Amino acid sequence: MDKTLLWVRTGAAWLVALLIFFPILWLGMTAFKTELQAISVPPKFFFTPTLENFIEVQSRSDYLLYAKNSLITSVASTLLGLLIAAPAAYSMAFFQTRRTKDLLVWMLSTKMMPAVGVLIPVYVVYQQFQLLDTRLGLTIIFTMSNLPIMVWMLYSYFKDIPREILEAARMDGATLYDEFRHVILPLGIGGLASTALLCLVLSWNESFWSLNLSSAKAGTLATLIASYSSPEGLFWAKLSAASLMAIAPIIVFGWFCQKQLVQGLTFGAVK
Amino acid sequence: MKKFTARFLLTPAVGSLFLWMIVPLVMSIYFSLIRYNLMSPGEHEYIGLMNYEFFVTDPAFWPAVLNTFLLIGSVIVITLVFGMALALLVNDKFPGQSIVRVLLISPFFVMPAVNALLWKHMMMNPIYGVLAQVWRFFGAQPVNWLESYPLLSVIIMVSWQWLPFACLIFITSLQSMDREQLEAARMDGANYVQQFRYLYLPHLSRSVAVVVMIEMIFLLSVFAEIFTTTGGGPGFASTNVAFLIFVQGLMNFDVGVASAGGLFAVLLANIASVFLIRIIGKSLEK
Amino acid sequence: MSFLQLKNIEKFFGDHRAIKGVDLSIEKGEFIVFVGPSGCGKSTLLRLIAGLETIDGGNLLLDGKDITHAPSSKRDLAMVFQSYALYPHMTVAENMSFALKLAGEDKKVIKEKVEHAAEILNLTRYLERTPKALSGGQRQRVAIGRAIVRAPKVFLFDEPLSNLDAALRVQTRVEIAKLHRELGATTIYVTHDQVEAMTMADRVVVLRDGAIEQVGRPLELYDRPQNRFVAQFIGMPQMNMLPIGEFGSYAESLVRPLPVGGHIGVRPEHVTITNAGEGQLLATVDFVESLGAESLVYATTPHGVQVVSKQSVRSSVRAGDTVSLKFEQDWLHVFDADGQVVSNAKGVAK
Ligand SMILES: Nc1ncnc2c1ncn2[C@@H]1O[C@H](COP(=O)(O)OP(=O)(O)O)[C@@H](O)[C@H]1O
Ligand SMILES: [Mg+2]
Numbered sequence: 001m002d003k004t005l006l007w008v009r010t011g012a013a014w015l016v017a018l019l020i021f022f023p024i025l026w027l028g029m030t031a032f033k034t035e036l037q038a039i040s041v042p043p044k045f046f047f048t049p050t051l052e053n054f055i056e057v058q059s060r061s062d063y064l065l066y067a068k069n070s071l072i073t074s075v076a077s078t079l080l081g082l083l084i085a086a087p088a089a090y091s092m093a094f095f096q097t098r099r100t101k102d103l104l105v106w107m108l109s110t111k112m113m114p115a116v117g118v119l120i121p122v123y124v125v126y127q128q129f130q131l132l133d134t135r136l137g138l139t140i141i142f143t144m145s146n147l148p149i150m151v152w153m154l155y156s157y158f159k160d161i162p163r164e165i166l167e168a169a170r171m172d173g174a175t176l177y178d179e180f181r182h183v184i185l186p187l188g189i190g191g192l193a194s195t196a197l198l199c200l201v202l203s204w205n206e207s208f209w210s211l212n213l214s215s216a217k218a219g220t221l222a223t224l225i226a227s228y229s230s231p232e233g234l235f236w237a238k239l240s241a242a243s244l245m246a247i248a249p250i251i252v253f254g255w256f257c258q259k260q261l262v263q264g265l266t267f268g269a270v271k
Numbered sequence: 272m273k274k275f276t277a278r279f280l281l282t283p284a285v286g287s288l289f290l291w292m293i294v295p296l297v298m299s300i301y302f303s304l305i306r307y308n309l310m311s312p313g314e315h316e317y318i319g320l321m322n323y324e325f326f327v328t329d330p331a332f333w334p335a336v337l338n339t340f341l342l343i344g345s346v347i348v349i350t351l352v353f354g355m356a357l358a359l360l361v362n363d364k365f366p367g368q369s370i371v372r373v374l375l376i377s378p379f380f381v382m383p384a385v386n387a388l389l390w391k392h393m394m395m396n397p398i399y400g401v402l403a404q405v406w407r408f409f410g411a412q413p414v415n416w417l418e419s420y421p422l423l424s425v426i427i428m429v430s431w432q433w434l435p436f437a438c439l440i441f442i443t444s445l446q447s448m449d450r451e452q453l454e455a456a457r458m459d460g461a462n463y464v465q466q467f468r469y470l471y472l473p474h475l476s477r478s479v480a481v482v483v484m485i486e487m488i489f490l491l492s493v494f495a496e497i498f499t500t501t502g503g504g505p506g507f508a509s510t511n512v513a514f515l516i517f518v519q520g521l522m523n524f525d526v527g528v529a530s531a532g533g534l535f536a537v538l539l540a541n542i543a544s545v546f547l548i549r550i551i552g553k554s555l556e557k
Numbered sequence: 558m559s560f561l562q563l564k565n566i567e568k569f570f571g572d573h574r575a576i577k578g579v580d581l582s583i584e585k586g587e588f589i590v591f592v593g594p595s596g597c598g599k600s601t602l603l604r605l606i607a608g609l610e611t612i613d614g615g616n617l618l619l620d621g622k623d624i625t626h627a628p629s630s631k632r633d634l635a636m637v638f639q640s641y642a643l644y645p646h647m648t649v650a651e652n653m654s655f656a657l658k659l660a661g662e663d664k665k666v667i668k669e670k671v672e673h674a675a676e677i678l679n680l681t682r683y684l685e686r687t688p689k690a691l692s693g694g695q696r697q698r699v700a701i702g703r704a705i706v707r708a709p710k711v712f713l714f715d716e717p718l719s720n721l722d723a724a725l726r727v728q729t730r731v732e733i734a735k736l737h738r739e740l741g742a743t744t745i746y747v748t749h750d751q752v753e754a755m756t757m758a759d760r761v762v763v764l765r766d767g768a769i770e771q772v773g774r775p776l777e778l779y780d781r782p783q784n785r786f787v788a789q790f791i792g793m794p795q796m797n798m799l800p801i802g803e804f805g806s807y808a809e810s811l812v813r814p815l816p817v818g819g820h821i822g823v824r825p826e827h828v829t830i831t832n833a834g835e836g837q838l839l840a841t842v843d844f845v846e847s848l849g850a851e852s853l854v855y856a857t858t859p860h861g862v863q864v865v866s867k868q869s870v871r872s873s874v875r876a877g878d879t880v881s882l883k884f885e886q887d888w889l890h891v892f893d894a895d896g897q898v899v900s901n902a903k904g905v906a907k
Contacts, residue, residue, distance in 0.1 A: 010365040016357060020434065021374040024381065026401060027389050039399040042408075088284035095277035103285070109544040110292045114492035116516045117533030117540075118295035120302065120526050125294065144291045149488075151284055164642035167609050170629040171636045172656035172707075176276065182655070186646040205382035207495040212521075225384045226499070236392055236399075243385040254380040255373050262376075262439040265485065273611075 024251070030240035038236040053241030063245055066224040070246075073135050073210075073220060074203035077142035078196050081150045084143070086192065089154030090184065094166060104152060111148040115208045126213060135218045138210060142203040149202075150195050153264050157191025158184065194264025197257045204250045221246035296537065302530035309524035322531035326519065331507040335515040338422060339539070342429070342511055343490045347483055349430045354437030354482070355475065359467075362445045372442070379435040387499035390428045391417065421501040421509035428496050433489075437482045444478040445471070484547055491543060512536050560585040560620060560743055561606070561711060567614030568601055568767075575601050577767040578615065583745070588737050591747045592754040593764035593790070599747040602764070603713050606745065608632050619710060635704035636713040639720065641696045643688040649675075649699050650684040653706045674702045677736070694725045701733070705740065714746040718753065730757060751791055755779070763787050780905040785896035788822050794853065796822045796890070797864045807837050811889060811900075818894035825867035827888035827904075830854055830874055836881030840864060844876050856880060 018025075030038050032049035057063050092100050122141070123132075131137030161184065169183050185192075207222040214223055225246050228239045254261065303322050305315045326332065361371055381389070394401050395416035403413035416424045448471070456466055494513050497503055503510035503518060510518070516536060520529025559582035568576035575598050583589050591599040604610045606617065608629035617625045624632050635656075643652050650671055657667045675681045678698040688696055697717060704712055717733075718726045734757050737744055748754055754761045755775040763770040763778065763786075770790075771783045782788035782796075789795045798820045801808050808815060833839065840856035843863070852872040857863050864882055874880055887904035 006365060009360065009363070010367070013361045013365060013371050014367065016360065017371040017374040020431070021377055022401075023389055023394055023431070024377055026393055027385075030393060041399060041404065043401060043404055084283045084287065087280035091277045091280035095273060097277075103281075105544070105547070107284075107288055108488070108547065109541065110288050112488050112491055112540040112544050112547070113292070114494075114513045114516070114533075114536045114540065116492065116494060116513045116520075117536035118299065119517070120520055120529055120533070121295035121298035124298065144287065147284060147288060147291075162640065162642065164638045164640050165644060167607075167629070168636065168638060168642040168644070168703075169655070170609070171607060171634065172703075173630040173659045174655075175630060178659055182659075183644060201380060205380070207382055207384045208492070211384075211495070211498075222382055222384045222495075225382070225388065228388070239388060239392065243388060247381050247385050250382075251377055251380045254376065258373065258376050258439070262443050265436070265440065265481070 024247075027240050028244055030236055031244040033237050033240075035235060035237045038240070053237045054245065056238055057242045057245065061224060061227065061242075063224065063242070066219055066221050067245070067249075069135060069138075069214075069218055070204055070220040070222075073138045073142060073218075074200050076135070076139040077146065077203045078199040080139065080143045081146050081199050082192065082196060085147055085150035085154055085195070089151050089158050090180070092151070092155050093158035093161075094163070104155065107148040107151055111145065115145070119212060123213070131213075133214045133217045133219075138214055138218055138220065141209045141213065142206055145206070145209070146199045146202055150199055153195045153198065154188070154191055157188050157194075157264075161187050190260065191264065193257075194260045197253075197261050198264055201250055201254060201261070296534075299530040299533045299537075302526050303534055305527055307526040307530075309526060318527070322527040323535075326528050326531045326535065329515070329519075331503075331510050331515050331518075334507040335510045335512045336539075338507075338509065339491070339511040339513075341422060342426060342493060343487060345426045346430050346433060346490055347486050349426070350433045350437040350486065351479060351482060353430075354434055355441050357434075357438045358441030358445055359471070362442060372439075376435045376439055378432050379439075381432065383432070383493075383495035384499060386428055386432055387496045390424070390431075391500040395424060417501050418505060421505060425493070425496050425501065425509050428500070429490065429493060433486055436485070440478045440482055441475060444475055448474050487543055487547060491540060512539060558621065559583055560587075561745075562618040563606070563615070564618070565615035566602070566605060566612060566617065568598075568605055568610060569613050575767050576605065579767075579769055581762065581769065581772065583743065585743055586741045588734075588744045588746065588757060588759045590754040590758035590761050591745065591764055592749065592751055592761055593770075595749055597764045598767040599749070599764055600715055601767075603636075603715055603745060603747050606711075607634055607636050607713055609636075633709050634711045634713055635707050635709035636715065637700045637704050637717045639716045641688075641700040641720075643696060643699055643703075645688055648685050648687055649680060649691070649702075652688070652699055653702045656703070656707045670706050671702075674706045677705070677739075678702045693721055694729065697721060697729060701736070705736070705742075708742075710743065712742050712744040714744065716748055717746075718748070718750075733757065751793070755791070761791075763790060781898075781901045782822075782890065783898050785820060785822065785892050788890060788892070788898075792824060794825050794865045794867070796824050797828065798822050798892075799858075799862055799864070800860075801891075803858060803860055803862060804837060811886075812891050816891065816893035816899055819899065820892045820896075821884075822890040822892060823884050823888060825853065825865040827885040828864060828866040829868065829883045829885075830856075830866055830872060830880045831883045833879065833881045836883035838864075838882045838884075840880060840882050842874050842876050842878045842880055845872055845874060847871065854880075856882065858882075 029045075031053055032051070033044065033047055034050060034052070037044050037047050092104065126132045126137055131140070165187070166179055166183060169179050174182065204220075205222070206220070207226075210220040210222045211226055214220065225243055228235070228242050304317055304319065306318050307315055357375070361368060361375070378386070392400070397403050397413050397415040397418075402416070406413045414420070453466065453470060456470055461469065492513050493511060494517065497509055497511065497514045498517070501509040503514045512532070513536065516529050516532035519525055519532050561583040563579050563581040566576055566579045567574070579602060591602060593599055601610060605612050608624070608627060612625050615625070616623060619632065644655065647655065653671045653674060654667045657670065671684070672681070675684055678701060680695065680698055680702060683691060683695060688699065691699065697720075700717070714733075718729055721729060730753060733746075737757075746753075746757060758775055760772060761775055761778055762772050765786055771778060771787045773781070778787060778791045782791065785798060789798060799822075801815055801819050801821055804821065808821065811821070829836075838858055840858045843855040843857055845855070846853040851867055851869050854866045854868065854872055854874060855863060856866070866882065885904070888902045890901050891899040893899050
């Protein structure tokens with residue numbers, strides 16, 4: 001009886017998981033088909049894979065440049081974000097005042113402002129400072145839009161470090177720097193890692209700002225994909241190849257770090 | 272001394288976020304009060320609240336507001352319900368559990384642009400799309416998803432992306448569930464429904480709050496999925512507020528109206544964040 | 558001049574005056590215990606001394622230096638926390654050597670000191686473990702080890718035994734007392750448990766509502782409580798406290814003039830159960846606790862005051878019996894209506 005139940009559950013779980021994963025799987029398969037195979041009716045599950053689409057994508061639009069832009073902007077915005085968010089989160093967690101909660105909520109509310117709402121002013125300012133289509137410009141934007149979430153995540157991690165441990169360090173003669181270096185950092189490293197991971201993923205996938213503020217020079221992979229979305233003509237295989245190249249790095253990365261990532265996203269409310 | 276340190280450490284974050292908020296806001300307010308169309312340069316005279324009037328009386332306005340709420344509401348409900356069901360399904364050990372988890376989380380890492388294109392073409396295309404072929408396999412008439420059910424299509428795409436998130440949060444939460452409590456309930460003869468109602472649901476309430484909060488933040492500005500697939504149409508059937516502002520600003524080149532719209536979106540965001548504060552206040556405090 | 562001096566120390570949490578002007582002098586090498594009910598400000602006072610809270614009024618002098626506003630890291634005090642507050646990511650050895658490392662002490666010297674402390678505390682086998690892999694009692698000893706390695710000017714303990722089980726608590730209590738004898742270090746120890754206070758302290762400081770009620774050697778507090786609060790806080794079971802009216806004319810033979818609205822206090826061991834007519838008060842027995850070596854008889858007077866009698870003989874009385882209570886005249890304390898002592902028991906002087 002229990003055995004049957006286990007098999008039913010196993011079957012159901014696998015079925016649902018495969019269903020949910022199917023679109024990605026299909027995208028991956030299509031990327032290795034010819035254009036004709038890609039739109040065949042009925043769909044082909046078995047075919048001789050080809051690498052042509054990938055070669056074509058690279059030669060037509062220099063995938064590597066976009067990938068480099070994505071990588072640089074995500075990593076840079078993550079580092080910059082940590083640099084700004086960590087001290088703030090530390091301050092909020094360990095020098096809590098009556099206004100701390102309000103401050104946190106206010107930070108989050110800036111994240112709720114739809115990007116479109118401020119696109120034009122940002123565009124104008126960027127034009128003024130010649131930040132349009134630059135990696136610096138995108139890095140700044142990514143940092144700002146991730147900052148509230150980063151502060152929140154780090155805050156909830158830091159808050160879980162018992163106060164008394166810091167007090168013990170203080171009694172042991174630790175300065176603020178020692179405290180950070182020898183206690184907070186080692187104890188909060190998991191939180192810092194989760195936060196960094198999430199920020200990387202969000203920046204990598206950010207589509208709105210990169211579409212509107214960058215193009216040929218600083219464009220990220222999201223920009224590249226958009227250029228394949230022309231409504232005329234069905235180039236599914238190439239589109240899939242480009243898409244696969246855009247998402248594969250971050251998906252694989254995400255698989256390895258899923259535990260850390262999810263833990264962080266619970267904001268410490270879920271243990 | 273302590274106070275000074277605390278402030279000093281906060282300053283970069285608070286200062287930059289303040290600039291990030293206030294500069295566009297002030298500029299938006301300014302733009303929204305003048306006539307400013309990129310197509311008709313030169314004259315930027317003050318026109319009072321006309322841009323607001325124009326934006327609010329746009330025939331797309333109310334549909335866009337409604338769609339925004341429909342989109343957020345449906346996605347949240349869908350991800351909560353299915354996410355919870357899935358989490359309960361994969362919570363206990365079974366063969367291949369870790370692989371199933373990896374498969375489940377994957378859509379969360381797909382960038383919105385790819386998500387949209389993937390569904391638009393390979394899934395929902397009325398002739399070659401996988402769904403159409405499945406429909407045909409069962410002898411049904413394939414559905415032209417983006418034409419016939421534009422908003423639903425967008426909801427499906429977005430839900431597919433966020434379901435893994437909700438599911439994984441619930442899984443994480445379920446792992447900290449008190450085993451003894453469950454066993455006690457079983458000894459008391461609680462059936463599955465009662466166990467769910469009285470044990471699982473209360474335990475998951477905090478994660479529900481987290482999911483609602485995060486999704487609200489990200490779904491308020493759904494854009495790429497609409498931009499790449501339906502283009503807000505047909506008509507305004509899948510236009511949300513974010514997309515409407517985009518249409519006003521970048522397609523009609525009307526900075527003034529778009530700024531008015533932007534301010535409206537900010538207002539909307541603030542209303543939403545009032546809800547948010549409620550949720551946080553209740554659930555994220557110890 | 559005293560080693561550690563508290564001069565009119567004040568602390569506010571918002572509008573709440575948590576510490577209300579505390580004066581105290583502590584001599585070098587003394588073992589001082591702060592005791593009082595939960596929430597009376599023991600921890601706060603200790604944390605003020607430690608520098609973990611800012612002092613809002615008064616002065617704190619250590620070894621002749623004013624340290625009222627010095628940061629904790631500069632005070633050269635060591636603290637053992639209730640939760641132990643060990644560094645979870647460091648081994649036992651690292652935990653104990655952290656302070657010395659920060660102080661830039663020579664590596665070899667650190668090693669020696671840590672090993673010596675570990676030996677004293679029976680921790681040598683565990684030096685390379687992290688706190689997670691230790692039992693509660695071992696963690697407790699590491700926390701103490703972390704303090705003694707530093708040889709600080711003053712040791713501060715905040716309810717260090719409250720997370721241990723009963724047997725371990727007694728054992729550790731003895732060990733801490735022994736350590737103090739060996740090291741002779743000035744120690745301030747916070748507890749809400751009067752047994753700990755009585756057994757360990759050179760002097761006990763009884764606190765209530767952020768103010769000192771009485772300071773004295775343990776037996777002094779037991780024998781000469783200055784007020785009803787101290788009288789009843791120290792001693793288990795607590796001192797019986799009877800309104801003077803209960804005694805009728807008998808009370809007049811004790812003090813003159815009788816304080817109106819005052820109380821007479823008598824410890825349970827000075828109340829005996831006798832046959833009717835021999836004692837001063839009639840009472841009905843509520844219940845009897847037989848502990849083997851002694852018996853506690855709980856009885857209620859006609860006015861509804863419960864009196865406990867502690868007897869070292871097995872008692873034959875039973876619940877519901879009417880008995881007479883006999884109070885030893887030399888062992889009565891008299892308190893006025895404000896709870897201040899009028900006269901302590903004469904028996905002590907003898
Ligand atoms: N950080 C704080 N903020 C506000 N009130 C506090 C704080 N710490 C202690 N208190 C209050 O001060 C009083 C004394 O607390 P404490 O010193 O912890 O008592 P205890 O004697 O039990 O150790 C209590 O009423 C407590 O509520
Ligand atoms: Mg305390």
